[in-house]
Amino acid sequence: MSAESPEPASAEEQKVVYSVIFNLLLIVFQEMEDKVISPEKAEEAKLKARYPHLGQKPGGSDFLRKRLQKGQKYFDSGDYNMAKAKMKNKQLPTAAPDKTEVTGDHIPTPQDLPQRKPSLVASKLAG
Amino acid sequence: MAGRAGAGGGNDIQWCFSQVKGAVDDDVAEADIISTVEFNHSGELLATGDKGGRVVIFQQEQENKTQSHSRGEYNVYSTFQSHEPEFDYLKSLEIEEKINKIRWLPQKNAAQFLLSTNDKTIKLWKISERDKRPEGYNLKEEDGRYRDPTTVTTLRVPVFRPMDLMVEASPRRIFANAHTYHINSISINSDYETYLSADDLRINLWHLEITDRSFNIVDIKPANMEELTEVITAAEFHPNSCNTFVYSSSKGTIRLCDMRASALCDRHSKLFEEPEDPSNRSFFSEIISSISDVKFSHSGRYMMTRDYLSVKIWDLNMENRPVETYQVHEYLRSKLCSLYENDCIFDKFECCWNGSDSIVMTGSYNNFFRMFDRNTKRDITLEASRENNKPRTVLKPRKVCASGKRKKDEISVDSLDFNKKILHTAWHPKENIIAVATTNNLYIFQDKMN
Numbered sequence: 001m002s003a004e005s006p007e008p009a010s011a012e013e014q015k016v017v018y019s020v021i022f023n024l025l026l027i028v029f030q031e032m033e034d035k036v037i038s039p040e041k042a043e044e045a046k047l048k049a050r051y052p053h054l055g056q057k058p059g060g061s062d063f064l065r066k067r068l069q070k071g072q073k074y075f076d077s078g079d080y081n082m083a084k085a086k087m088k089n090k091q092l093p094t095a096a097p098d099k100t101e102v103t104g105d106h107i108p109t110p111q112d113l114p115q116r117k118p119s120l121v122a123s124k125l126a127g
Numbered sequence: 128m129a130g131r132a133g134a135g136g137g138n139d140i141q142w143c144f145s146q147v148k149g150a151v152d153d154d155v156a157e158a159d160i161i162s163t164v165e166f167n168h169s170g171e172l173l174a175t176g177d178k179g180g181r182v183v184i185f186q187q188e189q190e191n192k193t194q195s196h197s198r199g200e201y202n203v204y205s206t207f208q209s210h211e212p213e214f215d216y217l218k219s220l221e222i223e224e225k226i227n228k229i230r231w232l233p234q235k236n237a238a239q240f241l242l243s244t245n246d247k248t249i250k251l252w253k254i255s256e257r258d259k260r261p262e263g264y265n266l267k268e269e270d271g272r273y274r275d276p277t278t279v280t281t282l283r284v285p286v287f288r289p290m291d292l293m294v295e296a297s298p299r300r301i302f303a304n305a306h307t308y309h310i311n312s313i314s315i316n317s318d319y320e321t322y323l324s325a326d327d328l329r330i331n332l333w334h335l336e337i338t339d340r341s342f343n344i345v346d347i348k349p350a351n352m353e354e355l356t357e358v359i360t361a362a363e364f365h366p367n368s369c370n371t372f373v374y375s376s377s378k379g380t381i382r383l384c385d386m387r388a389s390a391l392c393d394r395h396s397k398l399f400e401e402p403e404d405p406s407n408r409s410f411f412s413e414i415i416s417s418i419s420d421v422k423f424s425h426s427g428r429y430m431m432t433r434d435y436l437s438v439k440i441w442d443l444n445m446e447n448r449p450v451e452t453y454q455v456h457e458y459l460r461s462k463l464c465s466l467y468e469n470d471c472i473f474d475k476f477e478c479c480w481n482g483s484d485s486i487v488m489t490g491s492y493n494n495f496f497r498m499f500d501r502n503t504k505r506d507i508t509l510e511a512s513r514e515n516n517k518p519r520t521v522l523k524p525r526k527v528c529a530s531g532k533r534k535k536d537e538i539s540v541d542s543l544d545f546n547k548k549i550l551h552t553a554w555h556p557k558e559n560i561i562a563v564a565t566t567n568n569l570y571i572f573q574d575k576m577n
Contacts, residue, residue, distance in 0.1 A: 038407060038409065039460050039461035040407070040409040040411055040412070040460055040463060041409050042461070043409070043411065043460075043461060043462070043463040043464040044409040044410045044411060044463075044464075046464040047410060047463075047464045047467060047468075048410070050464075050468075054410070063377075063414070064327075064355050064356070064357070064358055064377065065352070065355065067327065067358065068308055068309075068327055068328075068355075068358070121158070121179075122181070122206060123159065123175075123177055123179070123181045123183045123206055124149050124150040124159050124567070125148045125149050125159075125161075125175055125177075125183045125203075125206075125569055126183045126203045126206040127150075
């Protein structure tokens with residue numbers, strides 16, 4: 001390797017190099033800023049990517065209406081009679097709000113009416 | 128605000144495991160999921176309600192003078208089925224038996240009274256002790272069979288003789304059919320005669336003696352349900368002013384109402400709301416600002432609210448912002464997308480004050496719970512787990528590592544178990560004894576007494 005020092009860059013070349021470095025830094029800072037300022041916004045972007053139709057209707061009312069309707073099961077006499085005919089001893093429907101509407105099997109039949117006798121199973125906290 | 132790892136929360140309280148109640152197995156029956164925990168006014172009794180509609184009451188045993196290094200243990204005192212599942216055929220609505228809240232009445236005589244509620248019906252239960260029974264009837268045998276009157280030749284006076292303690296629970300009042308929507312709160316007034324019950328859109332005022340009517344004091348149902356933008360999430364009476372109550376909303380606001388102002392308290396006396404930076408607004412902003420619990424301090428000067436990520440202390444004299452804010456699990460802010468997908472973002476955490484209002488406590492995930500000391504500004508994270516089962520073993524503080532290099536003994540956010548949530552905690556009104564409910568177990572911790 002030669003020992004001589006490199007030739008000093010011309011002013012033009014220096015300007016180009018500096019502007020390239022500056023732009024690169026700008027991009028880096030912008031990305032950092034996006035991440036640092038709003039992790040929430042990053043999460044929101046992720047969600048919108050997965051569910052593009054979310055939030056197009058006023059989201060607030062949808063949540064609230066679903067919440068108010070918790071437990072609603074629509075009664076269909078045909079389903080009800082079919083379920084009775086099946087004579088299956090069904091588990092009580094869980095209370096978790098379903099994402100789809102629930103009919104059919106989930107309508108209680110007289111055998112497994114919720115108004116059952118008081119639970120004889122004691123709480124395990126008392127055991 | 129951030130605590131140093133290992134720093135004790137609150138006057139250097141050292142928390143020790145005391146007891147755990149409930150089944151050990153991992154397969155949790157839905158009915159066993161604990162849904163509420165509440166100490167009574169003296170702290171002697173601790174009540175739990177579960178998803179199966181059952182109430183279990185524990186009683187602290189009298190302090191053993193010789194065992195000065197620990198306070199009395201809590202043992203089962205009474206258990207009963209408070210609510211049954213129902214089906215409203217008219218509206219096609221299933222009514223869960225899950226106990227949403229239990230509130231104790233202050234003790235007035237030998238019996239104890241509590242209110243328990245599910246989504247639709249509130250019940251007043253009387254819990255009384257029977258420790259003697261009459262013996263020596265003339266016409267009845269001891270087992271209850273009637274004697275042949277012709278065989279009775281002498282008369283005797285029946286006397287009361289001691290018997291094994293029996294604790295009986297009986298429903299004294301049933302307050303039903305007053306709520307179209309799901310009851311989320313009940314709160315007993317400081318007049319000890321009335322109480323309020325709140326559902327998503329309305330709040331009713333009851334008299335403890337009267338079950339066939341109640342007064343509606345707040346109604347936020349819009350004429351057109353399409354315009355519905357917020358619901359009531361919690362409500363509580365002021366501990367000293369019998370005319371004052373607050374209710375919180377899904378939009379992160381708290382309204383304070385004065386019942387002297389008008390019969391229907393639709394117009395608030397005070398509105399507590401922290402201004403939001405509009406540039407920070409996201410899809411999640413409103414959901415995580417929804418207040419899941421509101422509790423007055425014992426002094427009545429402050430109130431505490433819990434939203435998804437933080438606990439805020441408000442001075443009743445200042446409406447425009449809280450006086451203190453504590454981050455419960457800020458590391459979850461970068462996980463909101465998945466927390467939305469698995470519905471955890473809708474989890475309703477409760478919060479509580481200690482007896483002197485100097486420390487507040489709330490639960491988190493992975494069976495962690497957090498305490499914040501308002502004076503020292505130190506906080507601590509502890510875990511409710513059967514691994515620290517030895518009484519008088521001091522609990523080791525936990526730390527969650529948000530990102531980057533995980534130190535030894537730290538847990539990374541991605542390893543947290545979001546199914547292990549501590550939603551319900553309670554603090555003894557006078558002592559440093561806390562009750563922490565995991566999904567189906569009840570943990571009791573005490574401070575180390577030297």
